[in-house]
Amino acid sequence: MDFNLSAKTYEYAAKLQAFMDSEVFPAESIYEHQRAQLAAAGKPHGVPAVVEELKVKARALGLWNLFLPHSTDPHHGLSVTEYATLAEITGWSPELAPEAINCAAPDTGNMELLDMFGTPEQKKMWLEPLLDGRIRSGFAMTEPDVASSDARNIQTSIVRDGDHYVINGVKWWTTGAMDQRCAILIVMGKTNPDAADHQQQSMVLVPIDTPGVTVERNLTVFGYVDQHGHAEVSFKNVRVPVTNLVGAEGEGFALAQARLGPGRIHHCMRAIGMAERALSLMIKRSMVRETFGTTLVKQGVIQEWIATARIDIEQARLLVLKAAWMIDTVGAKGARKEIAAIKVAVPQMAERIIDHAIQSYGGAGVSQDTPLAAMYAGIRTLRIVDGPDEVHIRDIARLEIKPYLA
Secondary structure, three states, X not given: OOOOOOHHHHHHHHHHHHHHHHHHHHHHHHHHHHHHHHHXXXXXXXXXXXXXXXXXXXXXXXXXXXXXXXXXXXXXXXXXXXXXXXXXXXXXXXXXXXXXOOOOOOHHHHHHHHHHHOOHHHHXXXXXXXXXXXXXXXXXXXXXXXXOOOHHHOOOEEEXXXXXXXXXXXXXXXXXXXXXXXXXXXXXXXXXOOOOHHHOEXXXXXXXXXXXXXXXXXXXXXXXXXXXXXXXXXXXEEEXXXXXXXXXXXXXXXXXXXHHHHHHHHHHHHHHHHHHHHHHHHHHHHHHOEEOOEEHHHOHHHHHHHXXXXXHHHHHHHHHHHHHHXXXXXXXXXXXXXXXXXXXXXXXXXXXXXXHHHHHHHHHHHOOOOOHHHHHHHHHHHOXXXXXXXXXXXXXXXXXXXXXXX
């Protein structure tokens, strides 16, 4: 295994860290203030002006679309391992930094799908404006009435009618669909319910303004209203051209795995960045907060939290880098066990560290005065996003047991 970074990646990392320090962190309070103003004006999903200002600055520095490992464009093309390091840096400010450099979910996964499997026409229509940061997108897979962690349960139907597909169903947790800039949804549904289990599903591109598409409501996360939103979306006799099919019929499950593998690396490395920031905040707080005649940092329990946090972060980072390296060398399918492992281990690790940081702050830790409460809500949700812990644990166990059944 080789985790050495290229000179280009070292350059990006240094430039990105400087951008975080000089632009992103100072913009966090401005972002919150502008969001509050938009919410008061009845626009809870409006885009704070500071976001677009940061995007302009990031792009001018060349900090733009730092992913797409399969791209031949010289501005992209970082390996999954190389991009992982940059994703960790953005995790220090998860609300602002990923979007500032046009590397926010779900757009990154959707762009990768279109880059790998889109037709020239689909790339021209949707990939180019996404790469340019002019629009945003959503990924509609999860459904309210079934356990969508098993994709075979998906009920949304995609039926061919001449040169169109007709889509009927309900999706939820369609991240990004509340954003006024969201123009396109990638929808997963069944085109052939009678095919083999993993060949029933397909993916189609559905412009969000297509007749029959209704954004029903926003879903909060532990009461938080995210700017981009998480929507429940209904599809009633929605018609799109057959040319909107991504890949081929029956490839939806395979496409989902191709999309979710690198995406889990991105999520986990950002989570490590969040854990690093939580640890930093905990140490700073503990050094100045006094209880029972001494500072918190001199208390044995706090020292234990600090030490175990460092151990846990380093272990988690190495596990993610191994998974990223395997995706680069043997593909997502060959890294299946490692991807599942990081999806379990990293969010649990980050949740534990953020929880200890909150505890060190006392009441302030659960207030809006630090980023910790929002980080906790996000990281706890990550234990469900892209497959719950239990599904990944089941997958790891099966892969471990399989050689003994031969």
